[in-house]
Amino acid sequence: MTNVQTAKDVIEQTKAFHKKLGDFYQNLADKVEKERVKILLEYMSRHHDHIAIIIDEYESSAAENILSTWFMFVHKECDLSPFFDANIGPDMTAQQVIKVAVDLDKCLLDTYEGLLQNDIADDVREVFQSLLEMEKLEKIKLAKNALKIETM
Template identity: 75%
Template sequence: MTKVQTAKDVIEQTKFFHRKLADFYDNLSDNVEKERVKILLEYMSRHHENLAAILDDYESEISERVLDTWFMFVNKKCDLSPFFSASINPDMTAQQVIEIAVDFDQCLLDTYEGILQNEISDEVRDVFRGLLEMEKNEKIKLAKNALKIDSM
């Protein structure tokens, strides 16, 4: 799907997405029985709240001119079905939770990569390259911590 929007729009949508994920994982933690899975979900909720706060700070450091830049990009299809229709049950394993998280993270990575494939100014490219790197690093951090929790 081709979209025309500003850099600010994308950042705002990403913050919203992280906050929705934080709520999603928080609500899931109320419905699981396994303590390890509950700890993992609570960690993931805090992790996404933290990412939204980081984006707030990041956005405040970007010039209005860059934030107001309009561009067109083709967004790869993201599979958000786990977000809207996750089959949640009290017996979920930590691995099932991690798989859902990986799907969500990949959607954000695909969005940033899609933006970077277009003709955009160097300043806007730098912003989204920074966001892409941040998301990649956070994905690695989340995976490592999730594995630590899973192996407890």
């Protein structure tokens, strides 16, 4: 799929994706029965809400010429089948939750990496490289904290 978008469009879509994930995990947390899974889902909800806030702040501080930069990239659709095929429900395990989270985070990483494969201006490349690094660090942080919660 070929897209023509501004850097701002991609940043806003990423922010919206994190916000939707935060809402999704909170809705699941309200339905699950296992306390450990509930704690994990509530943590993941807060985690994604926090990332959405960070991206919003990042966007607010970015130069307008960077945000308004147009570029074309070929991006494969995110494979959301793990999200839809997952056994998501009140009796889900912590490991099922973690697997869904890892698969969805991979979608964002693939998007940033796809953008960075293009011939784009250095200042725009720097923005998306920074966002990619932040996503990678947040993924590690999420995995560590999820493991701690799972072994409580």
